[in-house]
Amino acid sequence: MIAEGGFRQPLNRVVAPLLMIGAFVGAWEIYARNSSIGDTVLPPFSRVAQAGWADRQSLVANTLPTLREVLVGFAISVLFAFLISILLDVSPRANRAVMPLLIGSQTIPLVVLAPLFVIWFGFGFFPKILLVTLVTFFPIVVGLIDGYASSERDSVTLLRTMGAGTLTVFRLVRLPSAMPGFFTGLRIGVTYAVVAAIFAEYAGAVNGLGVYIQGASGSFRTDLVLAGVLVAATLTLVLYALTVLVQRLAIPWYTQSREVSR
């Protein structure tokens, strides 16, 4: 079982998604070439790739700031999520008081918020990371809180009978129990992060993928718009894959046990 699965699985994991992406790109190419829509409105993939490659310098120069916003915003988000979740976990009263506020923060439409942030905080780095943080912390907090709650009762009780205090119980049982939930939240959060950063840039920025896409759109370069979108999608995929990788390394006891029981 181990030999067979170990050999075949990684291959499937790479080949199957690549085939899907290939099929999508192929369908796009064929449709764009044969339909009457016209190249300027729906350029085929090959043209998007060519245009993107030709403009690679500008594309890379605008991807880096976006990546930086995403990484910094996401890091703050994780930190913040841990602090909030611990507070909410130790104090049920805080949970009741703060949770509605957190949920409320998630209902504000980004379209409204992003321009406001620009008015309040200017065109710089800060409003971007603020938006990324705001959008990504919620799934992480929820993942953590659910995770704490998933601790085995007997394990907690056992530690108590051994004389462990609240802090020891948290460190040795509740926190590790929350790791699967944390990584689920992390994966959801990371898929929103790039979109949030681009949104923030759209509302007003000096550079970034959002600015790039906006500029290309203003000059009717649909091929470059799509090139920008492809880069954003790739960025999200890579970040997602990284999270999965970190999860595999950080909590092998969870990932592996699930593979066995499949």
Place this chain on the structure above:
Amino acid sequence: MTKIPAISLRRLSKSFGDLDVLGEMDLDVGRGEFVSILGPSGCGKSTLLSILSGIEEATTGEITIHGTPLNESGQPFAWMPQSDALLPWRTVVDNVGLGYQVAGGLRKREAREQARFLLPAFGLEEFSRALPYQLSGGMRQRVALARTIAQGRDMLLLDEPFGALDAITRTELQLWLEQIWGVERPTVILITHDVREAVLLSDRIYVFSDRPGQIVAEFEVPLERPRTIEMLAGPQATQLELDLLRALHVGSGDTP
């Protein structure tokens, strides 16, 4: 009893709100004695262990440990919960080490060193770095038992340690437990549903009634130690098994 018992319960009872779980009971366990409690499901056996280990408070009555009230006795018990409660992210050696780490106050690394010494006696040496999901049910129970021993208390509370195992593994582990118990002879209270297990392991057996749990019978086990499976087939053991089943009202038609 002339000596002061290791564990002594007087008029102990327990209710959860309106639910009477344990009726008034007196119960004694001598030092180094292996006592089993046999009783139907839901009669409050686990609850009794929760009270002893300090998780729950008794509603009425007193508990003394070597003559001292329980709440002035520190923590004399190492408890093994009905589920094995292994931490899935800890290797075998670190799950065992948890006893040294938390109950003994050692650092994780020191606890691991200590735990390593314990593994061979439990047949876990080769699996020291395995994670719980990689273990068979029997091995998991051995890890949980080792963790209980690692707490370094002189009295053990074992809640159906072999309840979830198949008959073959269970018998093997019972014989093995009797063996390692014989080395230091700690005071043990074992909860079980299994009549043979009680006979094979105990010095004395209490039988509980349906909820609210009360002592309906008490038996001395007239077998020598170390115990063997052959003894189970002897006339004394078979008679005792029969008496126990009768005390539990098995086969009398009045069990649900």
